[in-house]
Structure formats: C-alpha cells, structure tokens
Amino acid sequence: MPEGWYLVYWRAISVDGHPVQGVFTFALGPNPGPPPAFPTPSVAQTATSTPLLVARWVMFLSVLTAIGLFVLHMLIAHPLVRRVEGTSLRWLAQAFLAASVIGLVAVPVYVEESTSIDSLRSFWAVGALVPLWRVTAYGRAYVDLWICFALFCVAACIALWLDRPSLPRRPVAPLLAMLGALVAAAAVLAIPGAGGHAAQTSPRGVAVFLDWLHLVTAAVWIGGLVGLLVLWRSLAVAQRVAGLLVAVPRFSNTAFVSVLLLLATGIGASVLHLPAIAALWQTSYGKTILVKAAILLVAMLVAAVNLLRTKPQLSRAGVGEAAARLLRRLVGVEVILVAGAIFAAALLSSLAPPPPAFAKEGSALARVGPGPVAATVHRNGYTLRVLVQPNKAVQSNAFALQLTRNGSPVRGATITLVFSMLDMEMPDQDYAMRETAPGIYSQRKPALVMVGHWGLEFSVTPAGGTPFTAFIVDKANG
Amino acid sequence: MNVRLRLLASLAAFAAGVVAVIIVALLLAPLARADGDPASDWLLQRSLFVPPDAGISKGDQQALTSLLQSAKAQGYTLHVAVIATRYDMGAVTVLFKRPTDYAPFLSQEVRFIYRQRVLVVMPNGFAIANNGKRDPAEQQVVAKLQAPKPFHGAALTAAVENAVRKLAAAQGIVLPNVPVAASGSNTTTRDRILIGVGAGLLVLVALGVSYWRRRRKV
Numbered sequence: 183m184p185e186g187w188y189l190v191y192w193r194a195i196s197v198d199g200h201p202v203q204g205v206f207t208f209a210l211g212p213n214p215g216p217p218p219a220f221p222t223p224s225v226a227q228t229a230t231s232t233p234l235l236v237a238r239w240v241m242f243l244s245v246l247t248a249i250g251l252f253v254l255h256m257l258i259a260h261p262l263v264r265r266v267e268g269t270s271l272r273w274l275a276q277a278f279l280a281a282s283v284i285g286l287v288a289v290p291v292y293v294e295e296s297t298s299i300d301s302l303r304s305f306w307a308v309g310a311l312v313p314l315w316r317v318t319a320y321g322r323a324y325v326d327l328w329i330c331f332a333l334f335c336v337a338a339c340i341a342l343w344l345d346r347p348s349l350p351r352r353p354v355a356p357l358l359a360m361l362g363a364l365v366a367a368a369a370v371l372a373i374p375g376a377g378g379h380a381a382q383t384s385p386r387g388v389a390v391f392l393d394w395l396h397l398v399t400a401a402v403w404i405g406g407l408v409g410l411l412v413l414w415r416s417l418a419v420a421q422r423v424a425g426l427l428v429a430v431p432r433f434s435n436t437a438f439v440s441v442l443l444l445l446a447t448g449i450g451a452s453v454l455h456l457p458a459i460a461a462l463w464q465t466s467y468g469k470t471i472l473v474k475a476a477i478l479l480v481a482m483l484v485a486a487v488n489l490l491r492t493k494p495q496l497s498r499a500g501v502g503e504a505a506a507r508l509l510r511r512l513v514g515v516e517v518i519l520v521a522g523a524i525f526a527a528a529l530l531s532s533l534a535p536p537p538p539a540f541a542k543e544g545s546a547l548a549r550v551g552p553g554p555v556a557a558t559v560h561r562n563g564y565t566l567r568v569l570v571q572p573n574k575a576v577q578s579n580a581f582a583l584q585l586t587r588n589g590s591p592v593r594g595a596t597i598t599l600v601f602s603m604l605d606m607e608m609p610d611q612d613y614a615m616r617e618t619a620p621g622i623y624s625q626r627k628p629a630l631v632m633v634g635h636w637g638l639e640f641s642v643t644p645a646g647g648t649p650f651t652a653f654i655v656d657k658a659n660g
Numbered sequence: 661m662n663v664r665l666r667l668l669a670s671l672a673a674f675a676a677g678v679v680a681v682i683i684v685a686l687l688l689a690p691l692a693r694a695d696g697d698p699a700s701d702w703l704l705q706r707s708l709f710v711p712p713d714a715g716i717s718k719g720d721q722q723a724l725t726s727l728l729q730s731a732k733a734q735g736y737t738l739h740v741a742v743i744a745t746r747y748d749m750g751a752v753t754v755l756f757k758r759p760t761d762y763a764p765f766l767s768q769e770v771r772f773i774y775r776q777r778v779l780v781v782m783p784n785g786f787a788i789a790n791n792g793k794r795d796p797a798e799q800q801v802v803a804k805l806q807a808p809k810p811f812h813g814a815a816l817t818a819a820v821e822n823a824v825r826k827l828a829a830a831q832g833i834v835l836p837n838v839p840v841a842a843s844g845s846n847t848t849t850r851d852r853i854l855i856g857v858g859a860g861l862l863v864l865v866a867l868g869v870s871y872w873r874r875r876r877k878v
Contacts, residue, residue: 326687332681337673342664362670365677369684376687385701390688457772541772600793610768610792640661641793 185211189220189576194294194449206631207576217578219626230532234299237292239528243404243521245331247368248398250405250411251278252338256345256360256408258436259413259429263347265465266424273416274340274409274555281408282335289328297321323377326368336367350558371397377529383454392454396447399440404524406440407517414510423502426467426509430496434489441482446563457541464543465536474526481519488512539602539610542653551657560649563587566640575633575658582624583640591621594645601629604655613639630658664731686845697743697750700769703778706741707732714744715813723816730835735769736828737776740820741766744811745782760799768792779823783811784824 187209207217227367255274263269297314298305301320304313316322341359346350352360375381376395383389402594410426410433417425452462461469488509495505547559548568555570567584581599585592597615615623630636636656699709702858706776707728723741729750743749744757755762759782765776767789774790779802786796786802805823808815828835 323687326683330683333676333680333683337676339677340669340673345671353666358670359673362674362677366680366713369677369680372684375689376684385704387701573739598793612793 183210183634184315186214187217188218197485199529207578207628219577225394229298231295233305234292234295235297235532236530238532240526241285241288241292242528243524244281244288245327245370246524247408248278248281248285248338248401249305249334249401250407250553251281251409252341252363252367252405254365254406254409254429256341258432261348261432262413262425262428264350265428269417269421269425271347272521273487275414277412278338278342281405282331282338282584286335289324289331293321293324293328296324319523321379321600323373327373327377328372330366330370332362332387337363355615356463367401368394368398371401371615373379374388374531379455379535380451383535385454389451389454392447393451395443396451399444399447400520400527401522402440403437404517405446405521407432407513407520410513411510411517414506419503422638423496423506426506427496427502430493430509434493437485438489441485443618445480448478449642455535455565457536457539458544460544461536461540462631465540467530467533467535470526470530470533474523474530477519477523477526481516481523484512484516484519488516515613527608534606537606538605538606539637542598542602543604543635543637543652543655546637546655548654549657550654551643552659555656557654559652559654561642561652562648563641564592564644564650566652568638568654570638570656573630573658574657575630576628577630578626580613581629581638582618582622584622585642585644586621587644592644593617594621595647596643596645598641599625600637600639600641603632603634604637630656633659641652665791665805687825697752697766698767700766702772703739703741703766704773709739709741711742711744711748713748714742714811714816716742716815716817719815720817724820724824724869727821727835730831731824731828734828734833734835736831736833737773738779738824739770739777740779740781741790742781742816742820744816757782757784759785761787763787763789764792764794772787781807781816781820781823783807788827798827798830801826815818817822 187207189207191250192206197460206218208216217591235361251274255271255278259271261275262486266619287440293315294308294311294563295305297303297311298307300318301311301314303310314321315325316628341356341363344356344359346356372390372394375390378393380386380389380393402583411431414422414431422442448630456468456471462472492505492509492512495501496607498505547561548557550557550568550570551573553573555568555573558565558567560566566587567586569580569582569584571580573579583597583599585595585597594617598612599615600610600612611629613625613627615625638654638656640652641649642652693877698711702709704829706725708721710721710724728738743756743759745760746753749756749762750763755765759780762782763778763780766780770778771792772858777788777790777795777798780787780789785807786805788798788802791797803825805819805826808819810816825835
C-alpha cells in the first residue's frame with residue numbers, strides 16, 4: 183500500500199445479532215501528509231428494517247402462542263372433558279397446530295431476512311443466503327431455535343395424539359410424551375436469551391435465566407389467552423358457561439403467577455441492561471422498555487377486571503352467559519395488548535442496549551458539539567478550557583486543554599484524555615496530553631472514530647495537587 | 661391402539677425433548693466456557709477469583725478473602741484475579757501472560773459495578789488497575805514482585821498475600837496476620853456438583869421405578 187491516509191468503512195454482525203458499522207482512518211508512512219477531508223459514509227448503529235421487525239414479531243408471537251396453547255391444553259384445560267360432558271379439546275389442538283405451522287415457517291423466514299440484511303443481499307437470493315445462516319453466532323442460535331421448535335412440535339403432536347383427557351388418570355405414555363414436549367419447549371425458550379442481549383450481559387447466568395423465565399411466563403399468558411378465545415368459540419352455547427367455569431379459574435391462577443413473574447423478570451432484566459436510570463427516557467432502548475411496560479400495564483388492568491369481576495360472575499345464576507360474552511371481549515383486548523407488547527419486545531431485541539459508558543453522562547460538566555468546541559468548565563478550584571478542532575468524526579482532531587487556577591496557568595500537570603463512545607459499546611481510548619505552552623496541554627488524534635456522542639474524560643494530576651477528573655459529552659458529526 | 665406403538669411414540673417424544681436440551685446445552689457451553697473472561701463475572705460480587713487449576717485450597721482462599729476484607733475495612737479496597745493458565749482467560753486468551761494489559765481490561769469490564777483496584781496475578785508477573793485505568797504509582801509496587809515458581813498451591817497463595825500486603829503498605833496500611841490454612845483440601849465445587857447431579861439422578865430413577873411398579877399393581 184502506498185504512503186498516505188486511508189479510510190476504512192467496516193460492517194459486522196455483533197454476537198447478539200446487531201448489524202453494526204462504522205468508519206475509521208489511518209495513515210501509512212513517515213510522511214503521509216495532512217489528513218484529507220474524507221467523504222464520510224452514512225453510518226447507523228443498527229440496520230433493522232421493518233420487514234425484519236415484522237418477521238421477528240410473527241416468529242416470537244407464533245412460537246410463544248404454540249407453547250402456551252400446549253400448556254393450556256395439557257395442564258390447565260385438561261379436566262374440562264371429564265367435568266363437562268360432551269366437550270373436547272380438539273379445537274385447542276388445532277389452534278396449537280396452526281400456531282406451530284406459522285412458527286415453523288416464521289423462524290426460517292426471519293433467519294433468511296436477517297441474513298439478507300447482514301450480508302447486503304436480496305431476500306430472494308435463497309441459494310446464496312442459506313449457506314450463510316450458520317455463519318454468525320446469532321444465525322446459529324436461531325437455526326438451533328428452529329430445530330428445537332420442530333422437535334417440540336413433534337413431541338407435542340405425539341403427546342396430543344396419545345392424550346386421553348376423558349381418563350381419570352394419565353397413562354405413562356402420554357405423561358412421558360408430555361414431559362418430552364415440555365422439556366423441548368423449555369429448551370426453545372432458552373435460545374433467544376442465549377443468542378441475544380442476555381448472553382452478553384453480566385452476570386451472564388442470571389441474565390439468561392431471567393430472559394428464559396420472562397419468555398416462559400409470556401408464553402403461558404399469550405397462549406392461554408388465545409386458548410380461552412378458542413375454547414369460547416368451540417364450546418356449544420349450552421356448555422359454554424360450565425366449560426369456562428372449569429378452565430377460567432385454573433387459567434386465572436396460573437396467569438396471575440405468570441404475570442407477577444413476567445413483571446419481576448422484566449424489571450430484573452432492565453436493571454441488568456440499563457447502566458443508568460436516565461437511559462430509560464434518553465435512549466431508544468429505554469423508551470421501548472417504557473412503551474412495552476405501559477402496554478403490559480394496560481393488559482394487566484384488563485386482566486384484573488377479568489380476575490376480580492368477570493370470573494366470579496361466571497358462576498352466578500342468570501348472568502353467566504353475559505359474563506362469558508364480557509370475558510371473550512376482554513380476553514380479546516388482552517390478546518391484542520399482549521401481542522403489542524411482544525411487538526415492543528421484538529423491537530427491543532433489535533436495538534442495542536446503551537453501553538456502560540452511558541452511566542457517565544449524568545456526571546458531564548458540559549455538552550458540546552457538533553462543530554468546533556471552545557467550552558469552559560470548573561472543577562476542584564481549577565478552570566478548564568476545552569478546545570476541539572474541527573470536532574469531526576473520522577478525521578484527525580486537535581484536542582487542547584487550558585488549565586488555570588485563580589487566573590494563572592497550571593504547569594507540569596499530568597493529563598490523560600480518555601475517549602468513551604456513549605452510543606454503542608466499544609473499548610475506551612486513552613492518550614497522554616503534552617504541555618505545549620504554559621498551562622496548555624494538547625494532543626492531535628483521529629480518536630472520534632465514528633459519528634455520535636463521545637465522552638471526553640480529562641484525568642488531571644496537578645504537580646503536588648490532588649488528582650481530579652472532568653467529564654464532558656461531545657457530539658461529533660461527519 | 662397398540663400399547664407398544666404408544667410406548668415407542670412416547671419415547672420418541674421424550675427423546676425429542678432430550679435432543680432439544682442437548683442442542684441448547686451445546687449452544688450455551690461456549691458461552692459458559694468463553695464467559696467473556698470468567699474473572700470479570702466473578703469479581704462483580706466477590707473480591708477474589710481463583711481458578712480450580714491454581715491449586716489454592718478452600719482454606720487459603722478464605723484466608724486471602726479475609727485479608728482483602730481486612731484491607732477494605734481499613735480503606736484499601738482491592739479485588740484479586742489469579743490467572744494460572746490460558747484456559748482461565750475464557751474468550752480473551754490473547755491477553756494471557758500480559759498482566760499489564762489484562763488488568764485495565766478486566767477493571768473496565770467490572771467497573772459498571774466495581775470501581776476500585778483490580779490486581780491481576782499471572783505466571784509472568786503482577787499488574788494493577790484502578791477504575792478501568794492503569795495506576796503507574798501502584799504498578800511500581802507490584803512490578804518488583806516475582807511470580808512464584810511453581811505457580812501453584814501454597815507458593816501462589818503466599819505470593820498473592822505478599823502482593824496485597826505490599827500494596828496496602830505503600831498506602832501506609834498494615835494488614836493483620838490472617839491464619840492461612842494448610843493446602844490439600846480436595847473437595848472442589850465441581851465434585852460437589854457431580855455428587856449432587858448423581859444423587860438427583862438416582863432419586864429420579866428410584867421415583868420412576870416406584871411409580872412404574874405402583875401402576876403395574878393397579
């Protein structure tokens with residue numbers, strides 16, 4: 183390569199599935215010359231598209247619903263057939279099959295769309311994309327999810343085929359098959375955490391477990407709600423109230439515990455993922471968490487009406503049928519809300535959580551940029567005048583700090599300037615600043631390697647004085 | 661329906677569940693092994709990371725932990741990561757035998773919870789970082805220390821203890837003597853897990869046999 187300046191535009195798939203991209207410059211040779219003004223390519227933190235988001239939502243919705251419907255069929259609504267004569271759970275099984283088929287199609291469609299975005303190819307270039315499915319850690323995780331979900335579907339179909347709800351006790355064979363299906367379902371729900379944000383969050387074991395429990399409870403809730411609607415539709419009018427009287431109280435108890443666990447695990451995961459409380463309203467990731475929580479809160483209010491009002495009315499003479507109709511409407515609303523929360527979750531998992539450096543933002547003495555910076559801040563009795571020229575990403579910038587105390591320049595201080603990217607996780611860079619004039623310390627580096635918010639932390643150790651740090655947030659544009 | 665067919669089908673369903681668990685275990689295994697670097701998770705909650713292959717007994721680990729607690733009580737907070745082999749580095753084997761690079765790296769990894777000193781002990785030397793950054797003054801203290809040979813057991817314990825005392829002394833803190841237990845405890849966490857899993861499996865088998873026999877009697 184000849185001597186001179188070079189610009190590198192890079193694009194990679196992070197281990198939790200985010201396509202990330204950026205640019206940086208470097209120089210070759212003893213005399214590369216002044217850095218040129220490179221045209222900066224458009225760089226965004228993620229490359230999520232609407233079709234990808236929809237595919238992810240359909241995938242999560244169908245997989246969770248299928249698992250929840252199976253749980254409702256085998257563990258919650260099972261006694262219905264024995265207690266209410268002439269009823270069956272066939273419609274529930276058919277709804278499970280429909281959700282499973284959608285899930286079995288949605289997972290590979292999602293992987294294909296994700297791979298097409300990651301590799302900058304058309305979705306329809308199937309022959310070229312399929313071999314790439316398992317190239318990334320994220321792709322491997324979702325192919326594994328597909329395989330595990332297929333195994334769950336096989337096991338669940340066998341369990342449903344062997345199941346005889348009319349018998350007072352379950353024979354060994356259906357029990358064994360049901361156990362196999364439940365174990366497979368548990369395995370399926372562990373994969374999104376293992377292949378996503380949770381696996382990259384410390385402490386990893388806790389984060390993956392919380393994510394798994396969150397999905398288990400979500401599956402029980404959404405699948406159960408859909409199942410109740412199916413039951414309502416499948417039961418003959420004469421048997422409807424009696425049938426719901428068996429299924430609804432059992433589901434309510436399970437759903438109550440599930441929702442509590444869903445809340446607890448959601449809060450726990452947020453605590454792990456967010457470096458500061460302000461990230462909730464200052465970052466896209468935090469805002470999406472708030473939207474998801476708000477939707478779930480409304481869904482819980484509707485669920486509370488069902489639990490406290492509709493369920494008791496089912497058993498009252500004369501109002502049972504009206505209560506059943508109200509229940510259907512409210513459960514329908516709940517399904518829409520929970521599906522909306524799952525959409526928010528799909529969006530959430532497509533966004534990168536704020537990096538740990540975000541926690542520093544609260545301690546910023548000033549916010550500067552874009553454009554040339556000349557800001558004055560005060561710390562520990564010292565006055566710091568910060569200069570950044572031209573304050574542009576990708577280019578070499580001049581950083582200077584004028585350090586004074588009571589109007590006099592402070593000489594002989596040891597100053598280190600640490601650069602932290604605040605919009606995404608990347609290693610810090612630290613540079614020692616040289617005193618180029620009395621009380622003026624400077625450095626010239628291409629340290630702002632990408633567009634966005636940067637934390638500039640000056641670690642100052644005055645000669646014979648107490649060390650201190652000064653932190654400012656700088657916005658650099660291309 | 662044919663009983664044998666039902667049993668075979670149920671076994672197939674159970675096998676599907678087991679295969680799904682194995683797939684997930686294979687997916688999770690690299691995560692656990694390449695747990696970033698294991699020390700970074702461990703030091704979030706505890707003050708001492710000692711890998712099993714370092715040969716430091718439980719008693720000695722407790723003694724070192726007590727020493728670190730004593731230092732903390734006197735205002736000198738320090739976490740220690742002992743790295744005996746490349747395997748202990750998890751995903752960052754590239755930093756093995758580079759303690760001065762690994763110490764700030766490890767300190768940066770844990771500083772969202774722990775923002776104090778981290779001492780790294782490797783077979784080729786010691787390094788210290790504070791809140792994600794190198795600390796030249798304290799590094800001078802540990803740079804003079806030699807890593808023990810063999811890098812194992814009681815010698816390693818003594819070297820870690822000496823480094824902690826020297827660092828505290830440099831800040832004018834004299835740490836009390838803590839009883840260091842004799843090495844040789846061979847009950848490791850891994851053994852306990854294996855015993856627990858074995859016992860659990862035995863209980864499950866016993867329950868299954870009992871259930872099966874009860875059903876046959878009915």
